[in-house]
Amino acid sequence: MADAYIAGIDMLKFGRYPDRSFGELGGEAALLALDDAGLGVRDVQALYCGSVFGSFEMPGQNVMRQIGQTGIPVTNVSNACATGAAAFREAWIAVKAGICDVALAVGVEKMPRGMLGGGEETAISHEGLFGSASMPCVFAESGMEHAAKYGTTFEQFAKVSVKNHHHSTMNPKAMYQKETPLEEVMGAEMIAYPNTKLMCSVNVDGAAAAVVVSEKKAKELGLDRAIRVRASALASDPWNPRNPTMWDVNSVTQLAAKQAYEQAGLGADDIDLIELHDCFATAELLHYENLGLCAEGEAGRMIDDDETALGGRIPVNVSGGLLSKGHPLGATGIANMYEVALHLRGEAGARQVENAKRGLTHVVGLGTACAVHILEKA
Amino acid sequence: MNKTSKTKERMSTDPKPAQKFIKFETGGRPYIEGKRCRSCAAVMTSEPLACPACGAREGYDSFRAAETGVLHAYSIVARSYPGVATPFVSAIVDLDDGLTLKGNLINIPPTPETITPGMKLRVTFDDALGRTDKEGGSYIAYFFEPAEQGA
Ligand SMILES: [Zn+2]
Numbered sequence: 257m258a259d260a261y262i263a264g265i266d267m268l269k270f271g272r273y274p275d276r277s278f279g280e281l282g283g284e285a286a287l288l289a290l291d292d293a294g295l296g297v298r299d300v301q302a303l304y305c306g307s308v309f310g311s312f313e314m315p316g317q318n319v320m321r322q323i324g325q326t327g328i329p330v331t332n333v334s335n336a337c338a339t340g341a342a343a344f345r346e347a348w349i350a351v352k353a354g355i356c357d358v359a360l361a362v363g364v365e366k367m368p369r370g371m372l373g374g375g376e377e378t379a380i381s382h383e384g385l386f387g388s389a390s391m392p393c394v395f396a397e398s399g400m401e402h403a404a405k406y407g408t409t410f411e412q413f414a415k416v417s418v419k420n421h422h423h424s425t426m427n428p429k430a431m432y433q434k435e436t437p438l439e440e441v442m443g444a445e446m447i448a449y450p451n452t453k454l455m456c457s458v459n460v461d462g463a464a465a466a467v468v469v470s471e472k473k474a475k476e477l478g479l480d481r482a483i484r485v486r487a488s489a490l491a492s493d494p495w496n497p498r499n500p501t502m503w504d505v506n507s508v509t510q511l512a513a514k515q516a517y518e519q520a521g522l523g524a525d526d527i528d529l530i531e532l533h534d535c536f537a538t539a540e541l542l543h544y545e546n547l548g549l550c551a552e553g554e555a556g557r558m559i560d561d562d563e564t565a566l567g568g569r570i571p572v573n574v575s576g577g578l579l580s581k582g583h584p585l586g587a588t589g590i591a592n593m594y595e596v597a598l599h600l601r602g603e604a605g606a607r608q609v610e611n612a613k614r615g616l617t618h619v620v621g622l623g624t625a626c627a628v629h630i631l632e633k634a
Numbered sequence: 635m636n637k638t639s640k641t642k643e644r645m646s647t648d649p650k651p652a653q654k655f656i657k658f659e660t661g662g663r664p665y666i667e668g669k670r671c672r673s674c675a676a677v678m679t680s681e682p683l684a685c686p687a688c689g690a691r692e693g694y695d696s697f698r699a700a701e702t703g704v705l706h707a708y709s710i711v712a713r714s715y716p717g718v719a720t721p722f723v724s725a726i727v728d729l730d731d732g733l734t735l736k737g738n739l740i741n742i743p744p745t746p747e748t749i750t751p752g753m754k755l756r757v758t759f760d761d762a763l764g765r766t767d768k769e770g771g772s773y774i775a776y777f778f779e780p781a782e783q784g785a
């Protein structure tokens with residue numbers, strides 16, 4: 257079966273858009289992606305629209321109201337923090353299956369303010385009674401599991417945040433462009449040890465979109481800037497006796513990564529850059545191992561040796577990551593792909609990863625879903 | 635057994651369990667009830683339609699969970715939602731018979747220097763921090779504390 261390609265992809269600068277609707281934000285990203293592909297709304301044969309907090313208001317149809325109501329099939333997708341990547345994957349499936357030659361994937365989000373999590377509704381609140389279900393705490397616990405096993409330190413976790421904030425100073429579409437030295441990260445307000453405020457992803461609004469096309473259509477449009485989708489893998493959390501008392505983001509990532517590498521016939525050594533799910537600084541280190549960037553227990557050493565910084569052996573989150581670029585749940589997955597596409601096209605400016613041929617994107621939505629995509633310069 | 639013993643049945647006004655898997659002995663003493671898959675022996679605190687580990691639909695045997703275990707992972711929560719007192723220690727605890735529970739670790743200073751994964755803990759039961767439902771009903775919760783404490 258021929259591979260599918262990304263013919264166009266773009267994102268809005270992540271930030272706060274209180275006066276704009278899901279349809280407007282998603283529609284703007286869709287038009288940017290169509291312009292990038294040199295296509296119009298009449299070329300689009302299907303739309304898959306990802307959103308978490310907009311999922312009750314038919315965000316995909318509202319996108320069509322903004323860009324042209326051509327009557328095509330529209331499917332709204334929601335899969336926690338893996339929503340955007342899941343919408344993209346539906347578009348990929350439609351093209352791979354030969355059902356259409358041009359499918360549009362949009363991820364759009366407007367976020368509520370404050371901390372996410374808090375657990376299910378019960379007769380009395382369980383927060384602070386049976387530990388905490390807040391996201392900063394849940395991911396702190398995952399980090400502390402790693403720390404107990406391998407001696408990973410608060411400082412090593414904090415270095416992730418220093419690195420990603422540094423990367424974001426070169427990304428004009430990131431929410432923040434601000435250096436955060438190690439002392440500042442470690443000295444910031446403690447939220448859930450070891451995650452300080454600067455080690456938590458930024459709660460922002462945003463949208464991103466991608467035009468997925470068949471090989472035939474890609475060749476017709478010209479392969480100069482086309483991105484070949486080498487793998488699209490999606491996993492749900494397999495049985496593990498501690499899960500979901502302790503959400504398991506590790507085995508689900510290992511499962512999706514294994515499938516993606518197998519699909520592409522590639523290994524971690526063949527990848528030139530990675531955008532992974534650094535929803536909290538503690539999470540990034542776990543995924544170095546889950547994605548096979550290093551052996552088990554070596555993630556702390558990797559960050560100490562700057563191997564994942566721009567210019568290092570395998571740069572991770574050169575966009576600034578969720579920690580500084582921002583994390584609008586439904587848009588994040590496609591925004592990660594946009595970042596990788598920029599590098600494969602040699603259009604990433606100051607943060608360009610030299611000679612990037614292949615990139616991997618990864619998102620995890622608690623509950624739990626994990627998507628891994630491998631993209632390659634056509 | 636002597637039918638005239640002081641065994642009392644629980645009254646509707648008695649505190650309710652704050653988790654479905656907290657049960658009460660006839661005498662009123664709370665305990666944690668686990669479920670064990672009759673096919674693969676996986677343990678959990680609920681009864682899914684089919685076993686999430688093996689997919690069997692042979693049902694579960696209930697068991698009274700161990701009240702000792704070890705700390706697997708934790709976080710010291712410094713900021714929570716409005717109205718929730720901080721700091722508190724959110725702990726993931728592996729009980730000695732395989733169940734994993736999340737709860738507050740109490741009776742220990744909330745610092746990384748004093749809390750060590752792998753440390754032995756025991757389960758205690760107490761009022762749910764004074765929290766009541768809309769009808770004013772009170773609840774019983776479980777907590778974890780160092781096993782050495784007061785031993
Ligand atoms: Zn079973």
